[in-house]
Amino acid sequence: MTNSADQSPLGKNSAYRTDYAPELLFPISRQGKRDELGLSGTLPFFGVDIWNAYELSWLNMRGKPQIAVARITVPADSPNIIESKSFKLYLNSFNQTRLGGPEALRDLLQQDLSAAAGASVHVVLTLQEDFGKLQMGELDGVLLDRLDIEVDNYAPQPEVLKANFDELPVEETLVSHLLKSNCLVTGQPDWGSVQITYAGPQIDQESLLKYLIGFREHNEFHEQCVERIFTDILRQCRPQHLSVYARYTRRGGLDINPWRTNYSSGGRPSNLRNARQ
Template sequence: MTNTADLADLSPLGKTSAYRTDYAPELLFPIPRQGKRDELGLHGTLPFFGVDIWNAYELSWLNQRGKPQVAIARFTVPADSPNIIESKSFKLYLNSFNQTRLDSPEALKALLQKDLSAGFGANVHVVLTLPDAFSTIAMGELEGTLLDRLDVEIDNYRPAPELLKANHDELPVEETLVSHLLKSNCLVTGQPDWASVQIHYCGPQIDQESLLKYLIGFRDHNEFHEQCVERIFTDILRQCAPQQLAVYARYTRRGGLDINPWRSNFSSAQRPPNLRGARQ
């Protein structure tokens, strides 16, 4: 298991980096998912499926005549891939295309898919949007009942799953809840990560005040985006026992990249749309 000290020593996070501008797939830094899942008691069959949706807004390369090209990229990574990729290494890897001459966008896409699938350890779906289609990229906010309207008093800024509670004496409900107050911190550097989160469930009605307090409790917590979402999912599943649960977070971008993890446990759940929020 790779611990935080090991990550700090091995990864490019928090270090001065030489920005390569020639193609360098070796810059990608995979991190096994299982270490953090062990902390959550997740062994064997996972209680969820899902994806991590990455968006890259700073992607450029050269055509064979040396003229710069640009695109926006979307990478869809299955949640059961054995690894995540540390985000700064992902950014350094994308930068390595800046002075790399390629025959076409299709040639770039093929390299991205090959290298990222190798790094994540599973097939990564890549979509490139070229400038003539930029206007087709939609924006939108997460839908649901806004938890942030509640006037709660907060005295804890660490995840406290024991706060979560649900009413098991009444009929089950189906509802979608949203908060824009999720903040966690990078596992290695401690830099803040900001997100909006959407929770859809069917089951005993979750107490909204306790859920909001729980989510705000990530404010001083150090963990990567994907790990935070899996912790939220697992804590709600164990504490509130919904029959169906989906958790989706839209994190703001850093270094031209945003990461948007989605986890669900019911087969009828549709993968959420990749709509960029106002803060992204």
């Protein structure tokens, strides 16, 4: 049976388990929202969802608390996303759980998250002594937010996207920090920055910024918004190469950063934490 978003722990009172409880993880099929976008069969993109967990703690075998920051990488072709509140509840179930060391924690995380996602999930832990190595940075690219535009629509409208098909193709990277959408279930605001890298007909920047601002009252999960942005740009502007990367602010000690692309030469994006994260 496929889980639906309204069956998830989102928007409901939840007891916080402090003993290891992998059954708390709540997978939701990706395909439902992809069907809305007309995506079936071979996907027009590949990529990952990069999660960062900042509130991760467990006990060593002597009962002393340990802490770490985790980077969790979920492949975009996994059958399921993992609902974020269930993810938070699951991570908190380690709070009073005794483990033999960080490797034991990492192995459990990879095992449980892979089972929930339906594909191999990769986990890297940064321990307390290495926190100073974690870096911050901002997304590179031409800033769309500089444009003085008038906006009167706050729902995604792919038809506003424009590209110049009569000129030579270009390669460029565009960035906006004005991405805002709302949780699919609770309606709570999700704030993010988005980086769009492409090669092809030059995309009209004003139309792209209006399109992105159009997510302001739109209800979807982070991963779904990024796939919608990718699909709409690909269809309306017809770039040969396209990459869409969003960095969302954290909630409950977790941030989610989906990346979708149709070319491999650019490599996977960095996981530098933005200022608002």
